[in-house]
Amino acid sequence: MTPPPIPLIRAAGSHREVGRQIGVATAAEMRRMAEAPFDREVIERYRAVTAEHAPWIVEELDGAAAGSGLDPLAVFAASVEELAPAEAPTGCSDLVVTGARTADGHLLVAHTNDLYAEDEEDIVAVEWRVPGEPVVFTLGSGLWISVGWNDAGLSVTGNEVSPNDERVGIPRLLQVRDVLTRRTLSEAVDAALHP
Numbered sequence: 320m321t322p323p324p325i326p327l328i329r330a331a332g333s334h335r336e337v338g339r340q341i342g343v344a345t346a347a348e349m350r351r352m353a354e355a356p357f358d359r360e361v362i363e364r365y366r367a368v369t370a371e372h373a374p375w376i377v378e379e380l381d382g383a384a385a386g387s388g389l390d391p392l393a394v395f396a397a398s399v400e401e402l403a404p405a406e407a408p409t410g411c412s413d414l415v416v417t418g419a420r421t422a423d424g425h426l427l428v429a430h431t432n433d434l435y436a437e438d439e440e441d442i443v444a445v446e447w448r449v450p451g452e453p454v455v456f457t458l459g460s461g462l463w464i465s466v467g468w469n470d471a472g473l474s475v476t477g478n479e480v481s482p483n484d485e486r487v488g489i490p491r492l493l494q495v496r497d498v499l500t501r502r503t504l505s506e507a508v509d510a511a512l513h514p
Contacts, residue, residue: 322439325458331448338379338462341445342386342394345461348441349387349394352460357396364487366395372513376493383462398463399490413476430466430476447499455499464495471502489513 330340342349370377380398384391396402412431418424442465447455457467466476475498489497494511501507 325442325444327444327446329446329448332450334375334378334449335382337447337449338382338384339386340382341379341462342383342389344386345383345441345443346387346389348443348461349383349389349397351441352397352463353387353389353393355397357393357399357402359392361402361487362392362396362399365399365490366392368487369395369489369493372489373493373497376489376496379496380462380493394462398492400492401490411477428468428474428476449500452500453502457499463492464499467495467499469499469501473499473501473504473507475499475507 326344328341328344330337330344332340366377377395380394381391383389384394387394414427414429416427418426421427441460442458443461445455445457445459445464447457453469453471453473455467455469457464459465459467464475466474468474475495494513497510497513498507501510
């Protein structure tokens with residue numbers, strides 16, 4: 320059976336407005352993701368670090384919480400997969416083919432997103448248009464990005480590896496969003512390696 324097409328959300332405006340639009344469009348998915356119990360004190364520590372270093376990301380999440388009618392801290396908690404009680408599925412694959420090897424000379428990037436079957440229905444495509452930033456196209460579970468590309472030519476795909484740093488900081492899922500706002504590879508690497 321052919322799966323249904325992936326829904327496309329076009330969100331534009333300030334970070335808060337973009338978040339609100341995505342929250343409205345993906346309220347049911349966000350509700351499922353944000354219903355897990357969490358330790359408020361620990362999540363507040365992650366949120367404080369993120370607010371200090373990337374306040375615009377917190378604005379997007381708070382906008383999404385408002386758009387979906389959810390507690391902003393619960394939405395933030397769903398962004399901290401480092402604390403997830405269950406292991407994520409493994410086996411994602413990435414493939415990049417350079418222009419010299421393609422029929423039309425373009426660089427091709429592909430990614431398999433190995434999720435649990437029940438999660439596939441929650442995948443959405445989002446076009447993010449925030450003034451002053453590259454236009455971004457992502458695939459993920461509602462607000463939470465799995466893979467993305469921007470019109471500056473950067474792509475974030477990747478196989479999740481086990482982190483060797485479990486200190487409180489900016490959650491990996493939110494760093495992906497930060498990387499996709501960058502215009503150069505050097506800027507993207509700096510965002511990915513934020514201390």
